[in-house]
Amino acid sequence: MRKLFALLLAMVFVFPAYAFAEYPEKPITIIVPSKAGGSTDTTARIFINAAKKYWKGADFVVQNVPGSGGQKGFELIARSKTDGYTIGMLFTTQVVSHIVAKRATYTLDSFHLMGNTVDDPVLIAVPLESPIKDLASFIEAAKAKPLTVAVNGIGSDDFIAAKKFENRTGTTFNLLPTKGSTEQKAMILGNHCDASFMNLSQMHSQQKAGTARIIAMLTDVRSDLLPEVPTAKEQGVSVSMTAVRGFAAPAGIDKEIQDKLDDLLVKVNSDPDYISDCEKNVFSRLPMSGKDFRSYLDELQVETQTFYDKNPW
Numbered sequence: 261m262r263k264l265f266a267l268l269l270a271m272v273f274v275f276p277a278y279a280f281a282e283y284p285e286k287p288i289t290i291i292v293p294s295k296a297g298g299s300t301d302t303t304a305r306i307f308i309n310a311a312k313k314y315w316k317g318a319d320f321v322v323q324n325v326p327g328s329g330g331q332k333g334f335e336l337i338a339r340s341k342t343d344g345y346t347i348g349m350l351f352t353t354q355v356v357s358h359i360v361a362k363r364a365t366y367t368l369d370s371f372h373l374m375g376n377t378v379d380d381p382v383l384i385a386v387p388l389e390s391p392i393k394d395l396a397s398f399i400e401a402a403k404a405k406p407l408t409v410a411v412n413g414i415g416s417d418d419f420i421a422a423k424k425f426e427n428r429t430g431t432t433f434n435l436l437p438t439k440g441s442t443e444q445k446a447m448i449l450g451n452h453c454d455a456s457f458m459n460l461s462q463m464h465s466q467q468k469a470g471t472a473r474i475i476a477m478l479t480d481v482r483s484d485l486l487p488e489v490p491t492a493k494e495q496g497v498s499v500s501m502t503a504v505r506g507f508a509a510p511a512g513i514d515k516e517i518q519d520k521l522d523d524l525l526v527k528v529n530s531d532p533d534y535i536s537d538c539e540k541n542v543f544s545r546l547p548m549s550g551k552d553f554r555s556y557l558d559e560l561q562v563e564t565q566t567f568y569d570k571n572p573w
Contacts, residue, residue, distance in 0.1 A: 291348030293333020329413025338370035344517035357415030376506035376548035407454035421501035
């Protein structure tokens with residue numbers, strides 16, 4: 261009897277607490293490295309709506325951690341407890357930009373990548389009152405005097421797209437880093453900046469409503485959602501950029517919990533209601549497995565490193 265008691269006692273210390281309980285048994289925090297109300301925040305919330313269909317009784321709590329172009333949130337995800345009760349969102353190019361700029365305290369190995377869910381192409385928008393109607397007049401105005409151009413933080417997809425645009429056109433902007441798309445949108449609608457590099461989901465409705473003007477899509481072909489807007493390539497400037505948004509947990513979580521989280525994202529990515537919510541929010545779906553997401557981020561980090569070495573920020 262004593263030997264049996266000793267064995268049971270040893271198992272308590274050898275096996276973590278979640279081995280004796282059905283995961284999840286308490287709310288799961290989703291860290292969103294941006295302000296509430298933006299496109300990344302919206303992605304997390306529509307994910308939750310669908311996830312609850314597959315994990316009956318599970319609860320999720322969004323924790324917005326804006327700042328430093330997502331860096332604060334990424335670092336918090338990386339150093340969170342590895343018990344499966346904290347996951348978070350990663351978005352590009354910021355998650356790799358902070359690594360190549362040697363600002364991050366994390367690497368891609370700091371995360372268990374669950375997978376990707378959406379992408380969101382970059383565009384150039386100007387206030388409705390602006391005399392700028394296309395890229396030709398945009399470039400002409402920028403060469404006449406430096407324009408104030410809003411971007412979503414240093415190292416963001418917007419920022420790198422703007423720097424690439426400068427390189428290709430011989431222009432120089434006064435780049436104004438913001439704390440997120442909500443601030444960028446307010447600046448365009450309030451005529452507080454000359455232009456903004458931002459994502460399609462963040463300015464689509466304003467273009468449709470006629471309260472702002474999108475002058476170029478930084479995509480290879482025109483968007484089906486805004487077929488009237490020409491691409492930058494059509495207008496003679498070969499610059500393209502998009503942002504992807506995926507989910508991750510801190511590296512080192514239990515394999516069984518990893519598999520459950522990965523499977524949940526697969527189910528959500530295929531869920532009809534989630535797909536419908538993505539369409540309503542103008543999110544282009546780009547499902548990737550964790551392995552494919554890692555390959556994508558590895559390639560993007562190499563590309564971003566090459567660009568950073570020639571254009572440090």
